[in-house]
Amino acid sequence: MDPFIISTLASIVANAAPIIYASIGETLTEKAGVINLSLDGTILLTAMASFAVAYNTGSVLLGFLCAALIGALIAGIVALASIELEQEQVAVGFVLTLLAADLSSFLGNPYVNLAGPYLQQQPFPLLNRLPIVGDIFFNHNLAIYGSFAVILAAWWWMAKTQPGLRMRGVGERPESAFARGVNVFGVRYAYTLLGGALVGIGGATYSLVVKLGWSHNHTTGNGWIALAIVIFGGWDPWKVAGGAYLFGALRALGSALQRNPAFVNVPTQIFATAPFALMILFLALTSSGLTDRFLELFSPGTQRRLERLIRGRGPAALGKPFQRD
Amino acid sequence: MKPERKFWQSALFWNVAPILAALLFTTLLMLAVGAPPLRAFVEILQGAFESPQKWADVAMAWTPLALIGAGMSLTFAAGLWNIGAEGQMILGAICATWVARNVTLPQPVLLGLIVLAGLAGGALWGLLTGSLKVYARVHEIFAGLGLNFIATALIIWLIFNPWKPERGATMSGTVPFPEAAWVPRLGNTRLAPLSVVLALIAVLAAYFLLKGTRFGLELRAMGKNLRAAFLQGIPTQRHTLVAFAICGALAGLAGALQATAVYHRLIPRISGGLGYTGMLVVILANYRPELIPAVAIFFAAIGVGSPRLELNLQLDASLGGVIEGTVVLFVLLGAGLRKRLGGARPPSTSEGS
Secondary structure, three states: OOHHHHHHHHHHHHHHHHHHHHHHHHHHHHHOOOOOOOHHHHHHHHHHHHHHHHHHHOOHHHHHHHHHHHHHHHHHHHHHHHHHOOOOHHHHHHHHHHHHHHHHHHHHHHHOOOOOOOOOOOOOOOHHHOOOHHHHHOOOOHHHHHHHHHHHHHHHHHHHOHHHHHHHHHHHOHHHHHHOOOOHHHHHHHHHHHHHHHHHHHHHHHHHHHOOOOOOOOOOOHHHHHHHHHHHOOOOHHHHHHHHHHHHHHHHHHHHHHHOHHHOOOOHHHHHHHHHHHHHHHHHHHHOHHHHHHHOOOOHHHHHHHHHHHOOOOOOOOOOOOOOO | OOOOOOHHHOHHHHHHHHHHHHHHHHHHHHHHOOOOHHHHHHHHHHHHHOOHHHHHHHHHHHHHHHHHHHHHHHHHHOOOOOOOHHHHHHHHHHHHHHHHHHOOOOHHHHHHHHHHHHHHHHHHHHHHHHHHHHHHOOOHHHHHHHHHHHHHHHHHHHHHOOOOOOOOOOOOOOOOOOHHHOOOOOOOOOOOHHHHHHHHHHHHHHHHHHHHOHHHHHHHHHHHOHHHHHHOOOOHHHHHHHHHHHHHHHHHHHHHHHHHHHHOOOOOOOOOOHHHHHHHHHHHOOOOHHHHHHHHHHHHHHHHHOHHHHHHHOOOOHHHHHHHHHHHHHHHHHHHHHHHHOOOOOOOOOOOO
8 A cells, every 4th residue: 555645644634643542531521411512622621731840850651641630520520510510511511612722821821832852653563563453443542542442441331331331321211220229420420530531531641642742722623523523423432433524624634725726825734624514514414404305216125224334313402401400 | 388499499599509510610620630629710700790890891891791691592493503703793893893993983983984994794604604504504603603713703803914014014913993993981991881882782672573573483483393383384595594593683783893893903802702602691691681681791701800810820811711701601501400390291110222
């Protein structure tokens, strides 16, 4: 295979990793019935904080840990406000988005455009020697391999384990889960904090792995894309990951076209924003009535399978507060 | 016998405590990074109110927030999240710019046309968000965001291609409009009284629509329970579209006025995040249109005062946004805490094992 294609695919895999952490984290949170809308701000703040910590301590690992903690902390505010204080989740999440973004600019000001530590390359033993596949997937670093593991673990947990089943129950019908003795609030806290920690790791994956260092609004927009991808992927870890890779491919395509002399007159900002707009367009198309007409062209069996492939239903109790009595 | 209310149960306490807590939080934050908190607060206040010019600047910054807030009081009443106000502002500014560049008319007529163009451009973009929600079942948050990205790409393309200055396009925008398209200013300030009047009319109209008309009543019914409203025979889809169109129109007007009254040209960052700040205004006003003008003054003052932090204290101006966000967050948390402590719910017992 052409080395250029292989290196492009490898960079798509790497660049999708932060989005995968964030969108898989949000999938877990939403499956338990809570919306954490703060992703765009959380990613900015954790990207800044992890770089600052790594810069001051020299430890990339501490950077990742700190990012996970901050991500969980912000998610904890969403959980606290919605579970204990019965405030609207979306409102609290939105305010936190803006607040965390401004905090990242304010606190990150001294770290703008500094060169600092980053996660070193670490070929995956044995698997990196596979032809093609090895170069695309296994010639990166621990954070990228971690993104594969997170997809696999989320799918296994949700589909195959007892606690995963309980968590889905809490997101679908909290009343019946409660009647069966499930601690609804406890489950919601746990997955909101876990999801937030993963979002934080996603933020650190930007500043310490795929978009090194810190600048104002370093990652703006990616959190919103991660939120959109959760819906696009129908709350299914594999399809969510597919959405993240699709978005990565769109961005790679954008930067390839940008280098093409035929587009020299088009401002670079267009190529930077187009993937975001396209991603939303995909979301619109897959959920629209047009897709229904398209599906009607197929036999009922194929129709069902295609429908399952492109569309998912959100947890029934998503975003709704649960009252014990 | 009525139990005596303690101070911490009074309304005064619950109105003041979250704001004090927010100020305390930002004070600690500044101490943590070695910045002088008292001087920072004083700089912001001086930057906003030290001279008549500054007061005029605050009124100028107040205008778009009041316009957007008025529009969003309608969408929020119906339970809709119009996160696309940024894009709607941009479209309003683009349409107004087209008129300003291409139409030659006596100033009053031209300004009237510019206002209409801004309203129309924003309404169109708002309607697109609403249509995506109603006809394609895309959640309005993502429809609005997607359209924000498209509007950003569009305005940059316009500034860098068809509307680029002869000396070459830059991020500083188009050449200034002909003077007939400038909204007249008060004396030597940057304040255009016409803008303020339009914003006041918008707030009053939003209040009247919500509180005094059947449409407003039905919007609020949708916000309380969409399904019940639909079953009652309220045309929820049409109302959704109308609410988005009105909110978009007012945001579009705000964009048109930013271009023709404030900058006198089209710049890439014409919306400047005001669409998002406008949402904070409405959330802090607890979604009540009558409180929007006062709350918008607070945000406008911080917006005008905080650039001074960079000049005099070498602090990033985003501290202003941090203060705004913290105040809104703590007020939300405070409202929840008050409800919780108010005794509405029995003390929680341990839940299922």
